[in-house]
Amino acid sequence: MERTYIKNVREHLGPISVSGFAQIIRKQGGIAFVVLRDITGIIQTVILKSNTESFEIVQNLSLESVITITGEAKENTQAPGGVEILVEKIEVLSKAQPKLPIPVDEKGEGETNLDTRLDWRYLDLRKEKNTLIFKVWTLMDQVYTNFLTDQGFIQIHSPKLMSTPSETKAELFEVKYFEAKAYLAQSPQFYKQMAQAAGFEKVFEIGPVFRADPSFTSRHNTEFTGYDLEMSFIKSHEDIMQLEEKLLIEIIKVVNEKYGHEIKSIFNREIPIPIMPFPRITFAEAKAITKGQGVSAEKPSDMSAEEERVLGTYVKEKYNHEFVFITDYPIEGRPFYHMRHEDNSKLTKSFDLLWNGLEITTGAQREHRYDVLKAQAIEKDLDPEGLAGYLDFFKYGCPPHGGFGAGPNRFIMKMLGLDNIREATYIYRGVKRLTP
Helix, strand or coil, rough: CCCCHHHHHHCCCEEEEEEEEEEEEEEECCEEEEEEEEEEEEEEEEEEECHHHHHHHCCCCCCEEEEEEEEEECCCCCHHHHEEEEEEEEEECCCCCCCCCCCCCCHHHHHCHHHHHHHHHHHHHHCHHHHHHHHHHHHHHHHHHHHHHHHHECCCCCCCCCCCCCCCHHHHCCEEEECCEEEEECCCHHHHHHHHHCCEEEEEEEEEHHHHHHHCCCCCCCEEEEEEEEEEEECHHHHHHHHHHHHHHHHHHHHHHHHHHHHHHHHHCCCCCCCCCCEEEHHHHHHHHHCCCCCCCCCCCCCCHHHHHHHHHHHHHHHHHCCCEEEEEEEHHHHCCCCCCCCCEEEEECCEEEEEEEEEEEEEEEECCCHHHHHHHCCCCCCCCCCCHHHHCCCEEEEEEEEECCCCCHHHHHHCCCCCCCCCCCCCCCCCCCCC
């Protein structure tokens, strides 16, 4: 008999076959119950003692064993979901060890601590909430890709082994590359810009990013997935911000349409669809606001995590908005390739986007003029010879362009109201975690 997914059982009352994990096993005298779970949901199955073979199998069945159940699906208002299966046959496809290292069916404050759950991530991922996280992410990737391709963007896949750092030497993973030295890519920035010099005009990428950042915070990891895009013939960084507004609204709208009910049920989060334009606050204004809220400025050329949180609360109260762009960062806090304002060369045409007090995106208009770009690199104490492969992109004509790099892990955190980026990462990599 062909397998039926649990979510479709109600439409196939009568003889049926379902497969999945044994989530709950209860034995009550002459009757036993197995709650079966597959990727689409759970269903209660009933085994009568008169079914001697199946009843005997259940006596020795362990939680999380993988089984196929064949039987009769029928309505029962007392069963979870209003449907249950009277079992005729149980086939054990893979028997689990009798003692689980972490429980799978657990909820609430009694949940196993996060570090232990990460040790046994393949079991932790079996939980309904974790399945939903990655269903949402899958849909988000689809919307991101479809939205940009509809806008005429070309997808690229840039190399992750580089001969030159793309950001700062302080966050590099160095690897041996035959007889030479290479670095794991901190971003596809250089190659996105190369595509502009090549005349592609609009490009995007979904790919891995590596940062040797010795942080242990709830929002950092050393390897993550990045959303990146770059586009030509922009007038300023405002063009990039407007594009991202539309992109995020589309992502949130589609996720709400498909998973809004489940997100509310499991995460108790209703995701408001933001209104354009998102609030915009200059870096100087943001610093003044957070100072007025009593937060000390730890970083004169950047926003600290505490400043971002306070600013997020301020924007929510003043604008009733979950998003805010912080614009016009000082040159000290931005890379050499960010374009500077014509009327104030100490400020860059750049932005960060915060979602509920967490930075999710960094973007800017890039400097596309070879001589200016080279001069800005020298000003930052960078060796033009070491950057020659990158600077050469701009020697033979390159349109004005800009773009952003974003962290979908952080999108998921804020979309679902998660407290830790480890929860929003399939397999987390951090300073002290290289397994599983």
